[in-house]
Amino acid sequence: MSSVRLRKEIKRRGKDPIGHIPEIILNNFTTRLGHSVGCMFAFLFPHNLQFIRREVATFHNQRDCIFFRLHRYIFKSEKKGGIQELGPRFTIKLRSLQKGTFDSKYGDYEWVHKLWEMDISRRKLHI
Amino acid sequence: AAAGARWNHVWVGTETGILKGVNLQRKQAANFTAAGQPRREEAVSALCWGAGGETQILVGCADRTVRYFSTEEGRFQGQKHCPGGEGTFRGLAQVDGTLITCVESGIVRVWRDNDKEASSDPLLELSVGPGVCRMRQDPAHPHLIATGGKENALKVWDLQGSEEPVFRAKNVRNDWLDLRVPIWDQDIQFLPESQKLVTCTGYHQVRVYDPASPQRRPVLEATYGEYPLTAMTLTPGANSVIVGNTHGQLAEIDLRQGRLLGCLKGLAGSVRGLQCHPSKPLLASCGLDRVLRVHRIRNPRGLEHKVYLKSQLNCLLLSGRDNWEDEPQEP
Numbered sequence: 419m420s421s422v423r424l425r426k427e428i429k430r431r432g433k434d435p436i437g438h439i440p441e442i443i444l445n446n447f448t449t450r451l452g453h454s455v456g457c458m459f460a461f462l463f464p465h466n467l468q469f470i471r472r473e474v475a476t477f478h479n480q481r482d483c484i485f486f487r488l489h490r491y492i493f494k495s496e497k498k499g500g501i502q503e504l505g506p507r508f509t510i511k512l513r514s515l516q517k518g519t520f521d522s523k524y525g526d527y528e529w530v531h532k533l534w535e536m537d538i539s540r541r542k543l544h545i
Numbered sequence: 546a547a548a549g550a551r552w553n554h555v556w557v558g559t560e561t562g563i564l565k566g567v568n569l570q571r572k573q574a575a576n577f578t579a580a581g582q583p584r585r586e587e588a589v590s591a592l593c594w595g596a597g598g599e600t601q602i603l604v605g606c607a608d609r610t611v612r613y614f615s616t617e618e619g620r621f622q623g624q625k626h627c628p629g630g631e632g633t634f635r636g637l638a639q640v641d642g643t644l645i646t647c648v649e650s651g652i653v654r655v656w657r658d659n660d661k662e663a664s665s666d667p668l669l670e671l672s673v674g675p676g677v678c679r680m681r682q683d684p685a686h687p688h689l690i691a692t693g694g695k696e697n698a699l700k701v702w703d704l705q706g707s708e709e710p711v712f713r714a715k716n717v718r719n720d721w722l723d724l725r726v727p728i729w730d731q732d733i734q735f736l737p738e739s740q741k742l743v744t745c746t747g748y749h750q751v752r753v754y755d756p757a758s759p760q761r762r763p764v765l766e767a768t769y770g771e772y773p774l775t776a777m778t779l780t781p782g783a784n785s786v787i788v789g790n791t792h793g794q795l796a797e798i799d800l801r802q803g804r805l806l807g808c809l810k811g812l813a814g815s816v817r818g819l820q821c822h823p824s825k826p827l828l829a830s831c832g833l834d835r836v837l838r839v840h841r842i843r844n845p846r847g848l849e850h851k852v853y854l855k856s857q858l859n860c861l862l863l864s865g866r867d868n869w870e871d872e873p874q875e876p
Binding site: 450517523524525526527528529530532535536 | 747772773775791792793810811813814815833834835853855857
């Protein structure tokens with residue numbers, strides 16, 4: 419995880435989002451591994467189709483870095499909408515995906531990020 | 546696809562119960578299921594060649610059935626339910642018209658191999674101890690099997706002999722802190738032209754045992770990496786083994802000196818199955834990253850083929866035939 423901005427560091431932020439279930443947007447998770455990881459992020463939040471609160475959490479994948487943002491939106495008019503940033507923002511990169519529960523020593527890994535094998539070429543992306 | 550099944554080079558069993566046949570020459574992969582939908586309960590846990598050359602494959606599934614697959618016809622022919630003990634199959638073998646199965650709780654059973662009867666009583670039953678990780682048959686002496694597992698030392702059994710093991714390995718001496726070294730044998734191989742066995746452990750050790758020598762402790766011990774070694778295979782020439790661990794690292798280890806010869810790169814997930822061709826320098830590997838890779842082991846070392854198969858791969862069988870490139874033309 420890198421580039422972390424906690425709530426108190428974000429300027430002009432909205433009110434507390436605690437207790438409200440946001441909607442999820444997953445951007446650009448194209449590969450097979452990316453699709454699995456994207457589904458895992460979506461399942462972190464309870465599934466609620468009621469859309470009561472106007473809050474949305476965005477996971478945007480760009481070049482193997484996933485950017486997380488939390489916004490609240492309002493509709494100012496028919497065509498125009500505005501967003502207000504709440505919540506922390508951070509960037510995360512996938513290090514490994516394990517099969518089963520967390521066991522870093524003896525567990526089976528489904529995908530492991532290997533620096534000297536996978537990051538040699540700038541054009542080859544994994545997520 | 547069914548007609549060309551006999552020309553497939555690699556057969557892979559998956560976690561969803563599908564048997565996949567891969568033809569590396571034509572770069573095609575085909576799915577073979579016994580019936581209908583793939584299910585997690587039928588996850589393939591063991592594969593071995595059946596009787597009569599490479600015309601039949603025995604597929605051991607997690608629901609304790611062994612299915613017979615014919616490569617000539619390209620379809621499943623029958624199945625046999627093998628109850629007894631708990632856990633999934635850890636080893637399958639065939640000798641003289643009988644089927645040998647070993648499950649995780651340590652029950653080894655020898656069944657009469659007639660696939661017309663769906664289930665029958667076992668001919669012979671052995672208890673090898675709980676927590677078995679692998680049961681392997683000696684290709685030179687088909688009635689000898691070796692078993693090993695977590696806190697279950699390596700034992701060699703003679704199925705035609707008595708109920709006691711022929712060779713029972715002893716644990717190494719206590720380490721430098723005077724603590725008992727734990728045992729976790731993950732894979733076993735018999736070395737040809739001698740009685741020796743090689744095991745790779747979950748504590749990243751590779752050990753060679755010699756039943757002919759008076760000591761029951763390992764003759765040679767080598768370590769590789771920091772992660773559990775999950776699969777092992779012998780190279781043609783049999784002076785070295787290739788091991789794979791849960792991080793997807795493949796390494797070739799020399800058995801004469803116990804040193805690392807080289808590594809193979811490419812895998813991103815835990816290695817589940819490894820097999821070398823008996824004469825060509827080719828190694829097939831499959832793992833949890835859902836890709837089957839064929840590497841060339843020497844001159845030059847590198848990746849030959851890479852095939853994405855959509856489910857997690859559990860075990861594989863590499864065809865040992867020599868005419869890899871020669872294929873008959875379609876009429």
